[in-house]
Amino acid sequence: MTVGEAANLVGVSVRTLHHWEQIGLLVPAARSSAGYRLYGPADIERIHQILVYRETGMALADIAQLLGETESGVAPATLTPSSATAHLARQRKLLTDRIARLQEMVSAVDTMMEKKKMGIQLTPEEQVEIFGKDWKPEWQDEARERWDDPEVWSQYADRTAKLTKDDYRRITAEIKAMEAQLGEAKRNGVQPGTERANQLAELHRASLDQWFDVPYARQILLARMYTQDPQFAKHYNDIEPDLTPWLLQIVEANARAHGVDTENVEW
Numbered sequence: 001m002t003v004g005e006a007a008n009l010v011g012v013s014v015r016t017l018h019h020w021e022q023i024g025l026l027v028p029a030a031r032s033s034a035g036y037r038l039y040g041p042a043d044i045e046r047i048h049q050i051l052v053y054r055e056t057g058m059a060l061a062d063i064a065q066l067l068g069e070t071e072s073g074v075a076p077a078t079l080t081p082s083s084a085t086a087h088l089a090r091q092r093k094l095l096t097d098r099i100a101r102l103q104e105m106v107s108a109v110d111t112m113m114e115k116k117k118m119g120i121q122l123t124p125e126e127q128v129e130i131f132g133k134d135w136k137p138e139w140q141d142e143a144r145e146r147w148d149d150p151e152v153w154s155q156y157a158d159r160t161a162k163l164t165k166d167d168y169r170r171i172t173a174e175i176k177a178m179e180a181q182l183g184e185a186k187r188n189g190v191q192p193g194t195e196r197a198n199q200l201a202e203l204h205r206a207s208l209d210q211w212f213d214v215p216y217a218r219q220i221l222l223a224r225m226y227t228q229d230p231q232f233a234k235h236y237n238d239i240e241p242d243l244t245p246w247l248l249q250i251v252e253a254n255a256r257a258h259g260v261d262t263e264n265v266e267w
Helices: 003-010 014-022 041-055 060-066 081-116 124-131 139-146 150-161 165-187 195-209 216-228 230-239 243-257
Strands: none
Touching: 003 014, 003 041, 041 060, 041 081, 165 195, 165 230, 165 243, 195 216, 195 243, 216 230, 216 243, 230 243
16 A cells, blocks of 8 residues: 555554655655556565554664664564464553553642642641531532532632631631622612612622632522532522522623623523
8 A cells, every 4th residue: 555545554654654764764665667666465564553652752772672673774574473472461561551651740730739739738627617607518519519610729729729727718718708798788678779789789799709709690690600509609698588589680780781791602
């Protein structure tokens, strides 16, 4: 077959086969009457041998030595059955060693990922102490299952990893103060779309944005989720009756004021 056909068959580039010929690693078995390279079955077998050794990370010069290449660049004869078996056994050993190394690397990466996704660096007891008796440490795992967004969780892990116990106390106090302002505004009849309502919507967005990026569309989707999730709805409605739907209204009105089409929002 031609060099192009051989390259397509084994999944390498024509340029690669040309390079291997230049360094004497793979010299095609024949040439056509027009001088074009022609690759036979033995050449294809040799290409596969080279690819296996390359997969182990071996240098081309070492591969050439293993395959019995001569300095003149003339390819050796086809391997005998016994020598072919020896080559395959050597290749298998190299590949299994490489698999073992890669498995070790995967385990190391898994460990790093597990640490990165831990998020809140507090014990369950400390979480309840800071966030209140109603806090459930398993909520974090439930949220990860519900919203499987790698980018968001990466941001969350990076930002929470830097927080100390005192930071969490401060943030919790700020959130409670913000929620108290929401309840007071609802109680006093503040209407969605007014300046005060928009200020509170921005305050709410900022409280979320400290954990991960929260553009207006994402804030809308979160506020809608509050109205659909019994636990979230109860949390806000315990502060002030019907605070949950009111919060959604001020969030959507503020987003519209910033040019967001609230009928078509994406996470």
